[in-house]
Amino acid sequence: MNSGTNGWSAQVPLAVSNQQTQLASNVTLSATNTYQDILSLTLGAGQWLVMANLCVNRTAASSDFEAKLWNGTIVYASSEVTIWLANTPQEMQVFAIVTLSIATLVRVACASSNTTTVVQAANVSDAAGNTASTLTAVLIA
């Protein structure tokens, strides 16, 4: 422990809250051009850094994929990627600084203009457990 000076009085556990959730099983994007919620976290009031990554794949052919971070009404960030062949998944990221005045359910949602599209819980090749699609939030102020 360091007593410190000039007002710095204690070394204490970092008073930063963080939350994370990961997809446990694959989610099929059942309706084309329709955003489907994939993961969600309930965050308290404050300023949060929210980060999501989704492993997206199509078993039939090439496809676009879109993701958004939102609270059901307000979209904080969005992203788009394209895969070029069947079963050539990509990891897509979306992140934002979100300031909340009340506890809020923050979600990452995904859409595609094609059928047979999937958000993967695990990598298609060389899978490393159900860790491929994640929503993470860190309280920053």
Next chain:
Amino acid sequence: MNQGLLAWTKAGSVLFGGGQMVQLGADVTLTPVNTYVDVLTLTLNTGTWLVMASACMVKSGSASDFEAKLWDGTNVFASGEGHSLFSGNAQTVPLVAIITLQYQTTIKLTCASANVTTVLVKAATPINGSGNNATTLLAVRLV
């Protein structure tokens, strides 16, 4: 005791110093070819910052490469590249860096392409757009 989980506090404050974020309000055309164009900027004060950016890019007409970098006009902190095979299909290039600044500095997200016509950095995703939030630059003060 795990020192990696400790932080200094003062008057009840947390270590992190909050964040800043900007998002692209309108599409930016990348011209001329192979020339980086500033897309978004943030002016950051002295300190150590986690800087994250994403640039959604698309080309109409044919395939294209897309490059992005985080820099201060001289020092490049991170760079990335994506590629589109088909007209109108976007790719998003994410960038992350931890940057220590000795004085107030303007950090830039800058993009380029080796293709000639109609390469755009998009404010909104071209398909299933959700508003002007597809190209983002943010910074979180760490210390």
